Amino acid sequence: MKIIDRHQLIEQLNWRYATKQYDPARKIPAADWAALEEALVLTPSGYGLQPWMFLIVDDPKVRAELLLASHGQPQVVDASHLVVFATKTNYSEADLDTYIALMAKVRNIAPQALDGLRNMALRSVVQGKSDIERRHWAVNQTYIALGNPVTSAALLGIDATPMEGFEKNRYDEILELRARGLATSVIATLGYRNATDKYATLPKVRLPHGTVVQHV
């Protein structure tokens, strides 16, 4: 275990901000990016089911198309990396079986030994929810994943912007997600702030501590 100092944590979380202008010339080094992808994959989820897909859009042509569906927010093309957080819209029993088989393999046990977990997840996620509830559940998990690379990037000194202001349906079309049982939930851009971004130095606006944190 190699823990960090709490002051360092808070300093980096204060350093981060929703970057508006990226330096288009600066790319995240491959080793740092690999770490951020690894952080993404390590995101916790309900029962560990990971009902998501992370699309990293490298192709400048696709980025330019997505910009047209992003109310012109330039981060979509200027940031080093663009991550589209897609959600499995209808998590199925087959998805669950794939996961259970993987767990049995990774932990070197018989799948039957996981019947308790399988039944619980089946009842809770697949059978116990309507289609729309199941979709909302999966979107919620995807939002856990959104926070992870944003915080992780801040710790590595890399800027990030979680973004909701885009046309989800057009993203789904451009990335051909629907036929794969996926839908865009949210996106994030990552890279390095441009010196011209006036938002970098504005003080953060957070509701007073006591109005959002209460001890009971």
Next chain:
Amino acid sequence: MKIIDRHQLIEQLNWRYATKQYDPARKIPAADWAALEEALVLTPSGYGLQPWMFLIVDDPKVRAELLLASHGQPQVVDASHLVVFATKTNYSEADLDTYIALMAKVRNIAPQALDGLRNMALRSVVQGKSDIERRHWAVNQTYIALGNPVTSAALLGIDATPMEGFEKNRYDEILELRARGLATSVIATLGYRNATDKYATLPKVRLPHGTVVQHV
């Protein structure tokens, strides 16, 4: 800026796991807990609106009541801290005005200078969404907040468990949330793993990298 090493980040994210058994005798030191609360408050949200409330349940009697609404998951009483992530169920124009007034004060500008932001958020969040859509939007934001202390705790060497398996309505009743326009979305326990927790040493189960991360 005091960045950390990427290996350290990944090592700590691998160190964490959904802790099942906490050492009830070990409390998170006050200074570390204060940092985790600060990390919570610093969570990014759409337009910065923070449509949430974090309830830290310290009272053992309330914890015991909540345990009865948590399918007996012992973390609820054994962990050092229990955080209930509540969501503002009907984010309103008045909430927005509170936020805009705060931003004007923090940044020392006239509220009118923020009319553009106010109108955009008003159209997008308050007027442009049905009640149920607005609620889902706020729940999504709350799930960003869930990930933050979980990742932050891992970096500080503190265990954490995000938890969905509880009765939300009963939580809302016990904590008297409804009358305040709040609803429980998700909870997390934080503290220190017990040596008896066999899950601590099981290998993580993550879907193969290429099936959840794709470059486009």
